[in-house]
Amino acid sequence: xxxxxxxxxxxxxxxxxxxxxxxxxxxxxxxxxxxxxxxxxxxxxxxxxxxxxxxxxxxxxxxxxxxxxxxxxxxxxxxxxxxxxxxxxxxxxxxxxxxxxxxxxxxxxxxxxxxxxxxxxxxxxxxxxxxxxxxxxxxxxxxxxxxxxxxxxxxxxxxxxxxxxxxxxxxxxxxxxxxxxxxxxxxxxxxxxxxxxxxxxxxxxxxxxxxxxxxxxxxxxxxxxxxxxxxxxxxxxxxxxxxxxxxxxxxxxxxxxxxxxxxxxxxxxxxxxxxxxxxxxxxxxxxxxxxxxxxxxxxxxxxxxxxxxxxxxxxxxxxxxxxxxxxxxxxxxxxxxxxxxxxxxxxxxxxxxxxxxxxxxxxxxxxxxxxxxxxxxxxxxxxxxxxxxxxxxxxxxxxxxxxxxxxxxxxxxxxxxxxxxxxxxxxxxxxxxxxxxxxxxxxxxxxxxxxxxxxxxxxxxxxxxxxxxxxxxxxxxxxxxxxxxxxxxxxxxxxxxxxxxxxxxxxxxxxxxxxxxxxxxxxxxxxxxxxxxxxxxxxxxxxxxxxxxxxxxxxxxxxxxxxxxxxxxxxxxxxxxxxxxxxxxxxxxxxxxxxxxxxxxxxxxxxxxxxxxxxxxxxxxxxxxxxxxxxxxxxxxxxxxxxxxxxxxxxxxxxxxxxxxxxxxxxxxxxxxxxxxxxxxxxxxxxxxxxxxxxxxxxxxxxxxxxxxxxxxxxxxxxxxx
Numbered sequence: 001x002x003x004x005x006x007x008x009x010x011x012x013x014x015x016x017x018x019x020x021x022x023x024x025x026x027x028x029x030x031x032x033x034x035x036x037x038x039x040x041x042x043x044x045x046x047x048x049x050x051x052x053x054x055x056x057x058x059x060x061x062x063x064x065x066x067x068x069x070x071x072x073x074x075x076x077x078x079x080x081x082x083x084x085x086x087x088x089x090x091x092x093x094x095x096x097x098x099x100x101x102x103x104x105x106x107x108x109x110x111x112x113x114x115x116x117x118x119x120x121x122x123x124x125x126x127x128x129x130x131x132x133x134x135x136x137x138x139x140x141x142x143x144x145x146x147x148x149x150x151x152x153x154x155x156x157x158x159x160x161x162x163x164x165x166x167x168x169x170x171x172x173x174x175x176x177x178x179x180x181x182x183x184x185x186x187x188x189x190x191x192x193x194x195x196x197x198x199x200x201x202x203x204x205x206x207x208x209x210x211x212x213x214x215x216x217x218x219x220x221x222x223x224x225x226x227x228x229x230x231x232x233x234x235x236x237x238x239x240x241x242x243x244x245x246x247x248x249x250x251x252x253x254x255x256x257x258x259x260x261x262x263x264x265x266x267x268x269x270x271x272x273x274x275x276x277x278x279x280x281x282x283x284x285x286x287x288x289x290x291x292x293x294x295x296x297x298x299x300x301x302x303x304x305x306x307x308x309x310x311x312x313x314x315x316x317x318x319x320x321x322x323x324x325x326x327x328x329x330x331x332x333x334x335x336x337x338x339x340x341x342x343x344x345x346x347x348x349x350x351x352x353x354x355x356x357x358x359x360x361x362x363x364x365x366x367x368x369x370x371x372x373x374x375x376x377x378x379x380x381x382x383x384x385x386x387x388x389x390x391x392x393x394x395x396x397x398x399x400x401x402x403x404x405x406x407x408x409x410x411x412x413x414x415x416x417x418x419x420x421x422x423x424x425x426x427x428x429x430x431x432x433x434x435x436x437x438x439x440x441x442x443x444x445x446x447x448x449x450x451x452x453x454x455x456x457x458x459x460x461x462x463x464x465x466x467x468x469x470x471x472x473x474x475x476x477x478x479x480x481x482x483x484x485x486x487x488x489x490x491x492x493x494x495x496x497x498x499x500x501x502x503x504x505x506x507x508x509x510x511x512x513x514x515x516x517x518x519x520x521x522x523x524x525x526x527x528x529x530x531x532x533x534x535x536x537x538x539x540x541x542x543x544x545x546x547x548x549x550x551x552x553x554x555x556x557x558x559x560x561x562x563x564x565x566x567x568x569x570x571x572x573x574x575x576x577x578x579x580x581x582x583x584x585x586x587x588x589x590x591x592x593x594x595x596x597x598x599x600x601x602x603x604x605x606x607x608x609x610x611x612x613x614x615x616x617x618x619x620x621x622x623x624x625x626x627x628x629x630x631x632x633x634x635x636x637x638x639x640x641x642x643x644x645x646x647x648x649x650x651x652x653x654x655x656x657x658x659x660x661x662x663x664x665x666x667x668x669x670x671x672x673x674x675x676x677x678x679x680x681x682x683x684x685x686x687x688x689x690x691x692x693x694x695x696x697x698x699x700x701x702x703x704x705x706x707x708x709x710x711x712x713x714x715x716x717x718x719x720x721x722x
Contacts, residue, residue: 026087027293029278030117032056034297039078041089041113050294055225057352060189063145069096083248084278089113108132118240120232122223130211143204146189148179150354168202183356190224251277255315261681268609272649275641287321292639301346301371305378310647313654319382327398331366336423339367343405345375367427369420370457372402373464380467387663412451416494418461421450434573443519445565448512455507456524458495459531462488506545521561529588539592547597554626555604556582569623578620580644583651590655595674602652603676608632617645663690671721673705692716
């Protein structure tokens with residue numbers, strides 16, 4: 001069945017033959033565990049390949065189906081609650097037949113089904129209530145299966161050999177599904193109910209029940225994921241729920257609270273914040289936003305950095321966690337099969353059997369060219385946001401090693417630009433954020449030969465050296481600060497000469513291995529505004545190109561202009577629209593004073609959010625031009641939720657407001673603030689700068705925004721610049 005769902009090209013890229021855009025799913029995630037259900041709360045991987053209960057990179061449950069009288073209950077409604085902690089489903093019984101006679105009319109019984117995750121366990125409660133006029137007798141059952149597929153198998157990767165699935169068994173009322181992996185690890189799924197079922201087998205439970213009129217009963221069920229090294233602990237359901245809710249609340253409480261006069265915008269912000277908080281995982285006691293569900297629920301360096309940057313003004317704690325974790329996992333040696341080099345920042349880290357066995361290189365993989373300079377840039381932004389010099393001092397050795405990598409390994413041929421070329425034959429061909437094999441090419445469609453110098457990567461190196469210069473100065477290393485500043489200035493001059501294309505009116509996509517420019521109009525150039533490597537004159541022309549009809553779909557900026565030979569609005573990177581890409585571009589546009597353009601991007605993505613399920617912007621959507629009264633076209637197999645898509649709204653809002661927070665100067669600044677028409681008023685509460693806290697009301701005027709102070713605690717100044 002998986003062959004009908006996805007196939008993989010170049011080992012790790014997802015292609016679709018059936019589209020999940022045509023069906024809804026319900027997602028829960030907590031820690032190292034996530035689950036993908038259908039709207040009824042069932043898991044049916046044979047119908048939808050991504051369905052399952054996953055833990056540490058393995059699917060511990062591939063089927064979990066509730067039936068009444070042999071039929072699936074009828075769906076009434078289904079929703080994830082506001083903080084993403086609980087899936088709640090309303091169901092009713094179907095017509096139950098016996099000998100061609102209806103013995104239980106549909107709608108007699110109401111079923112309230114709820115699920116949540118905590119510490120490797122899925123907790124479920126089903127309450128039955130009889131709305132009939134008299135007593136009813138009925139039976140219901142649960143059927144289970146566990147294929148213990150690695151997440152890469154679920155994505156479509158074929159394996160030469162697999163471990164051994166053990167015979168299901170029942171132990172003291174608990175169904176035990178188990179698998180002995182080739183990595184020597186035994187994984188087990190433990191399922192039990194309270195009260196205990198009348199019939200229990202290795203395939204499931206069967207209950208027979210009687211309810212008086214208006215009577216009710218509740219079944220509790222737990223599904224635990226464990227290995228011989230990480231045994232599961234099943235807590236009382238109320239205790240587990242309180243712990244899960246408290247974890248989410250702790251992050252929400254320390255974040256700036258955003259509300260507006262537009263309720264639809266509030267829904268977008270609330271869902272985005274809840275999704276982002278759900279994706280944050282306590283990894284080695286550090287907060288890290290896992291990238292996306294289902295395919296990327298793990299540590300990604302670039303994704304974590306961008307997500308932390310998007311959310312930095314709302315809550316810097318996530319940025320601190322990202323910086324600390326990436327410093328801890330920074331490469332120390334040259335390891336060709338991992339594309340690792342000393343000082344390089346992690347690209348991707350995986351758990352699971354295939355990772356341990358080396359069937360793919362992603363146990364710990366470093367094949368990314370931009371995460372290392374972005375790590376340094378985030379460190380600078382974090383310091384300016386928090387003034388936390390002691391933390392910067394702690395990670396300064398990692399920052400220094402990252403700078404050494406940029407100069408010694410990133411610049412492969414000594415031409416002053418950072419390039420990439422994969423070393424591992426199983427690694428990623430393209431190692432920028434657009435990592436599809438065909439994402440970097442020449443105007444005639446020929447794939448660029450490595451080593452490749454992407455335009456935006458030079459911008460990130462420029463920003464990294466400027467950030468490192470500031471940090472070195474703050475730490476007292478004045479001579480080093482001066483050197484880094486001059487290196488940044490030299491790079492900017494060299495970049496303008498090599499990457500600007502007068503005829504295109506924008507920066508070329510890249511230089512190939514022979515230093516030939518890839519004369520392609522792409523969204524990558526927008527990142528050159530974000531990093532401030534672009535000159536003022538060229539930034540204005542890039543802005544014009546990005547907001548022109550070939551690039552702007554009216555939902556957002558496309559990854560590639562419609563004129564290009566490889567443009568395809570249904571491709572992953574060659575014509576689609578990515579929310580995080582648009583947020584970074586909007587931030588860059590605002591930095592050069594193009595707030596109108598930033599507002600257009602935010603308005604387009606806001607309109608897109610109105611059409612998508614739960615106001616949850618997916619990883620990407622197709623790049624077709626906007627049509628009247630029509631939703632954006634969804635992309636098959638896009639992750640949803642995706643951390644950096646969830647973070648996009650916060651960076652977009654910051655860009656429109658021209659908002660900057662500087663704890664080193666105890667200042668909050670609003671520069672040339674503009675709000676789109678759908679946002680007449682905005683309230684920010686618990687906006688923190690150092691030890692100070694403020695509540696603000698912002699109101700849109702004809703050509704500016706007024707800022708009114710509601711509350712101030714502590715020492716902080718508020719500046720507005722028009």
